[in-house]
Amino acid sequence: MIISRTPHRISFFGGGTDYPDYYLKHGGKCLGVTIDKYSYLNVRKLPPFFDHKHRIVYSKQENAKKIDEIIHPSVRETLKYFNIDYGVSIHHDGDIPARSGMGSSSAFTVGLINSLNALNGKMSSKKGLAREAIFIEQNLIKENVGSQDQTFAAYGGFNIIDFLQNGEISVNPIIIPQDRLIEFQDSIMLFFTGISRTASEVVEEQIKNTIINVPNLNKMKDLVDDAYEILINPNKKLNEFGELLNYTWELKKSLSSKVSNLEIDEMYQKAIAAGAIGGKLLGAGGGGFMAFYVEKNKQQKLIEALKEYLHIPFNFDFDGSKIIVYEPTYKEK
Structure with missing residues (x-):
């Protein structure tokens, strides 16, 4: 059993400049902080005793025999991205409701990547978590999302995040007394x-x-x-x-x-x-x-x-x- 905890964020300034359509041409910059309101994911391999291979529990419960049958877009595309060939059980519990402007969707995706890496015996780097979550949400799920939510969720803290025109992302902690x-x-x-x-x-x-x-x-x-x-x-x-x-x-x-x-x-x-x-x-x-x-x-x-x-x-x-x-x-x- 793996349990991950991933924070939600408050974005103060620069929101909107973290969308690739803008920052790949002009460069973007955001200032924000993560808070102690979290997305929790309980992830484990599911023993092969059931009619279904995968169980996903969030505001709904899904029992799926194949990954392609999974409705939850982040779960479906992340499992495909990881080439998961075994059954998994994924339970989500969050402190903040979905679709509320605090990066809950990206916190979920970051937490799922972190959990699956741990389940496979791998440690996740903060940079890797952010990069993979951005790729999954923007390129595989094809959602209209920026790049700050995944980065804040992965790194945590009180930061300025620079989104460079070459696609690189730089996280700079704000140090004050x-x-x-x-x-x-x-x-x-x-x-x-x-x-x-x-x-x-x-x-x-x-x-x-x-x-x-x-x-x-x-x-x-x-x-x-x-x-x-x-x-x-x-x-x-x-x-x-x-x-x-x-x-x-x-x-x-x-x-x-x-x-x-x-x-x-x-x-x-x-x-x-x-x-x-x-x-x-x-x-x-x-x-x-x-x-x-x-x-x-x-x-x-x-x-x-x-x-x-x-x-x-x-x-x-x-x-x-x-x-x-x-x-x-x-x-x-």
Whole structure:
């Protein structure tokens, strides 16, 4: 039995510049962090006592005799990619609902790759995890996804990720004093809108508009460096980070008509009126989680103002995807 644990992420700046259609021409850059909300996968070889060869349990349960019969796209394509010729049982349990803008799909794929490597007696490198997950999601599943979610899930931590025009990806940890890091962490609040959506569908319009969106995507990329300067410069107040979030949210809404809607806009205005300095919807848009920068003395007021939405406390994660149980007990003979 192998159990993997893979973190979800909060993307603050640069989202949209991590799509190959953009960064292979212009170079991309994102700033974000992984948190202690995880995708857990229990993976083991399935003994040959059943009518089916593979069992996959997530929000549904699938019993399949062949890999091609598996409906779950990540499971199907990842098992094919690994040329799995034995039966497997895969159970998923997540802290965050699917289609909520926090990289849950990529966390699943990264965790599955990590688990299958462990099941086969191999250790996964963070770079390898990210690279293979990106390939599977973009080239095999053919989803409209960027490259930051897989990278954050694999590496973990508080990072700037550079997406180079030659296709290479560089992960650069953000190093700031511990007290400033804690102040920053404690000033970010997460709320769930209750709206689930498929990121691939939401972002389809954005990808089609990439050429039109290049000027705003360039501005969103530049904000990564501005945000980094705020974080590392002790003479700058962290509140300025929140102000930048407000600006990037306005730019993000310009990328596609599906990024926001009336309910999300009203939620955002309530938060600002209650004392939030800035915020943004996470992921592709259309629903999921909203992150706000809020000073501690105003956080209770914000919770009351958004009482119809679920507030999710969290801490940062610095481990990335990891194997937390390694007991490969069943062997075929």
